[in-house]
Structures are given as C-alpha cells and as structure tokens.
Amino acid sequence: MAAQPTRRERERQQHRREILAVALDLFSRKGFEKTAMADIAEQAEFAVGTLYKLFEDKNALYRALILDAVERFTQALTAVLTTPGSELERLARYIETKATLFAQNIPTARLYFAQTTGAGFLPTAGLDQEARAIYEKVLSMLEAVFRSGIRKKLIANIDPKMLVLGLEGLSNAFVFELIERPDDLPAETMADLSKTIFFERIHLKGN
Amino acid sequence: MAAQPTRRERERQQHRREILAVALDLFSRKGFEKTAMADIAEQAEFAVGTLYKLFEDKNALYRALILDAVERFTQALTAVLTTPGSELERLARYIETKATLFAQNIPTARLYFAQTTGAGFLPTAGLDQEARAIYEKVLSMLEAVFRSGIRKKLIANIDPKMLVLGLEGLSNAFVFELIERPDDLPAETMADLSKTIFFERIHLKGN
DNA sequence: TGACAAAGTGAACGGCTCTTCATAGATTAT
DNA sequence: ATAATCTATGAAGAGCCGTTCACTTTGTCA
Numbered sequence A, B: 001m002a003a004q005p006t007r008r009e010r011e012r013q014q015h016r017r018e019i020l021a022v023a024l025d026l027f028s029r030k031g032f033e034k035t036a037m038a039d040i041a042e043q044a045e046f047a048v049g050t051l052y053k054l055f056e057d058k059n060a061l062y063r064a065l066i067l068d069a070v071e072r073f074t075q076a077l078t079a080v081l082t083t084p085g086s087e088l089e090r091l092a093r094y095i096e097t098k099a100t101l102f103a104q105n106i107p108t109a110r111l112y113f114a115q116t117t118g119a120g121f122l123p124t125a126g127l128d129q130e131a132r133a134i135y136e137k138v139l140s141m142l143e144a145v146f147r148s149g150i151r152k153k154l155i156a157n158i159d160p161k162m163l164v165l166g167l168e169g170l171s172n173a174f175v176f177e178l179i180e181r182p183d184d185l186p187a188e189t190m191a192d193l194s195k196t197i198f199f200e201r202i203h204l205k206g207n
Numbered sequence C: 001t002g003a004c005a006a007a008g009t010g011a012a013c014g015g016c017t018c019t020t021c022a023t024a025g026a027t028t029a030t
Numbered sequence D: 001a002t003a004a005t006c007t008a009t010g011a012a013g014a015g016c017c018g019t020t021c022a023c024t025t026t027g028t029c030a
Helices: A007-031 A038-045 A047-056 A058-081 A087-103 A106-116 A128-151 A160-180 A187-199 B007-030 B036-044 B048-052 B058-079 B087-103 B106-116 B128-151 B160-180 B187-199
Strands: none
Touching: A007 A038, A007 A047, A007 A058, A038 A047, A047 B128, A058 A087, A058 A106, A058 A128, A058 B007, A087 A106, A087 A128, A087 A160, A087 A187, A106 A128, A106 A160, A128 A160, A160 A187, A160 B160, A160 B187, A187 B160, B007 B036, B007 B048, B007 B058, B007 B106, B036 B048, B036 B058, B058 B087, B058 B106, B058 B128, B087 B106, B087 B160, B087 B187, B106 B160, B128 B160, B160 B187
16 A cells, blocks of 8 residues: 655654653653653664654653553453453453553553553643543443443442442552562462452352 | 740741641642742742741652651551451441541542552652551551451451452542542442442352 | 841752754755 | 755753742840
8 A cells, every 4th residue: 555665764763663662661760750851862872853853842752652552552452342252251351451461561551550540640741631531442341341241130230330440440459569569470360369359259258 | 745835836837837738739739740849939928938947848848748648547547457346347447437538638638649559650759668668557457457357267368468459459449539520429439339349249140 | 125036038049951953964866 | 976855963042940048027035
C-alpha cells in the first residue's frame, strides 16, 4: 500500500523511537517533573533542539509514551475479554493477562499506573484525559462481563460497577507489588491470589 | 503540667496552623510540585519570609502535614485492630473505620494516599521514608490479625502478607472512589462492599 | 515611656528548566 | 558540482521558584 518510506523518513522515525525509549526509562525512574529535557537529550545522544524537531514539547513526549502504552495494554486486555468461554473463565484470563503483561513491561507499567490509578488524584497535568478515556473502555467491557455473569447467576448480584472497582483495586495491588519487588513472587502467583481472593471465600465456617 | 504558654507562643502556633491548613488545601488540590511557597503565603495572608520563620523549608511544611496525617490515621486504625472481638469482627471494624475516617478527611486522605500508595512508585521525594515506616505498623498489625485468624481456622490458609496486600488494595479502591466522587455512595456502602467481596464469595455455583 | 526582642515583610538572588533560533552540517536534486 | 532542502546543534532567552536577609513593625518588660 504505502510506498516504501524514504531513508530520511526511516531514520527520522528511528531517532524518534530512540528518544522515546530514553524518555520512558527516565520518566519511569525519576518521574516526569524531575526529568529535564536536557537529561533526555544527553542520554539519547542528541541535542536538546533535536528533541523539539521531533516532538512539540515535553508534554507531547510524555503523551506519546502514555498513549502508546495505554493503547497496547487496552488492546490486549479487551482481546481477552471478548474471548470465548464462560464469564468466570474470561475474568480469570483477564487477570492472568494483566499480570503477565505488566510483569513483562515494568517501566511502561509504571507510567500506565501513574496515569490511570494516580489520575484524578493529583492531576498530573491535563495529560490524563485522553489516556483515561481509553482505559475506561476496558473498564466498561469488564462491567459488561460481570453484568452478563450476574444475569446467568454465575456471579453474586452486586452492582457490576462496584465489582469492577473491586477487581481492579485487588489486582492492581498485586501488580504494584510485582512492579516494586519483581523478584518477590512470579506473575502467576499474583494472578492466582487475585482470583482466589476475589472468587473464593476467604472466610471459613459459613456465616 | 506545662505552664500556660505565653500569648506570643499561642499566636505563633495559631499562625503555624493557619499556614498548614492553607498548605494542605493547596497541596491536595494542585500537588506538591505545582504549589509555590508564594501561593501558600498569599492565601494564608503572610509574607513568604514568614513561612520561613515557622518552617525550615518547603519540604518541612509537607512533612509536618504528612506526618501528622499518617500518625492520626495510624493511631485510629491500630486502635480498632486491638479492640476485643474475633479476628473477622476486628477486620470488619478496620474496614469501616478506614472508610469513615477517610470520608471525613478528604484533603488529608489525598495526601495520605499520595504518600502511601503512590510511594515507592515514583519516588515523591525522600519524604516518604518516615511516613511509610509509620504506615507499615498498621500493615504488620493487620498481618498479625490475619495470621491469628488463620491459626484459629477462621480464615483461609493464604500467606497473610498477601491477604494484607489484597485487603488494602480492595478497600483503597473504594476509598479512592469515595475521595474522587464523594456523593457517589456513602462510606458505609463502600465498607460493606469491601467486606462482601473480601469475605463472601462472588462466584456462585460452587465448583 | 523607652529599649530590647521577636515577628513580619518582600525585593532581590541564584539556580534550574523549557523552549527558541541563528548557524552549521548533511543529503538530495538539478 | 552547485543549489536547495532538510536535519542537527547548543548557547542564549525568558520565566518560575525556593530561599535569604536587611529592614520595618509589633509586642514585651523594666
């Protein structure tokens, strides 16, 4: 379809990617505010001015990173949710996918969380809007799965919005742990814990 | 015991409190980095220099706020955990207390979370250390309660550290919601949801 | 009342960071 | 080979912010 892009264009895109990679590294380790454009330029071996040839400004750099991450994660997660199988199976797979996905992309995961979880909290900027909108697609799909499970009497009759909130909170807690102390426990264990706590009862000896 | 403090001292402390109140307001709304000392001074109706007579520097202002908040919350929460009653009852009361406590102190709660949850994530500064240490006392008490519940076969035999992580993640998710959209649902509902999801089974039709 | 101390003030300083732009270099087209 | 176009450079501009300090005002006490 699209004609082979010119060498110039290919190199331009390559440089863009290199800069994004460095920015991801620095933002995820030091945070957005404490990363200076000069830091990124130095580590990427470009001059500051060059960054501004490829990105509008510092926010655009951040946004490119966030949007890419949120889109990739969202795509993978919605894919699992539309997979065949019972509602419970799909939810289980959602949890597993989330755990492995994040475990394999720790720097990206840090950025993702800084946006989605922290967002609304302390407004990180005006940057969240777009990213949050995308993330919310996942949440509404999750909600639909819960709703359908409730209709089929597979799942207790609790406001599905609240079930979403609960499942996200629970699984995020374990993903946080994964991100902060990656060697502590493998991703599967974390996924199993989320599933057990959420779907099995913790409290023995019936009511 | 201590002799009546002089009027000077009382007013000094009053001014200190006024400044702290303004700082809490601004930090919780705009975030630490984006709040300038000049902003605080203006809103508190003092000159910048006066802030520096009462606080070492900007960090000290933040730390005073955080430490006070974390200490108050921690005290209330440890109190409930050492209350008489079964492990399950104590955990239930912990959840309820947490919900009402935070619902009644929303600006403070925002700061608290920015420290405890977000901390370790993107290092907010070196400020967390002390606050985090205090918060971890609550976590280890929670862990002890779980451990004891497991010993008495009241609670499923899952690594208590993980149960703590899960319970915190779950209840924090609801507390977040409470903070972000206070009119959405009352604190008791949030507490009930945490308890139901954590202690009852979501998944019907036992396998 | 007058002198001493404490509290309050805000302009000025220095450091840091984002962003721009005139210049230099490289690549492509003629 | 030469002109034209695109890319890279980094010093300089401009603004913001934390902090200081010489000075003024207010309160205390003899």
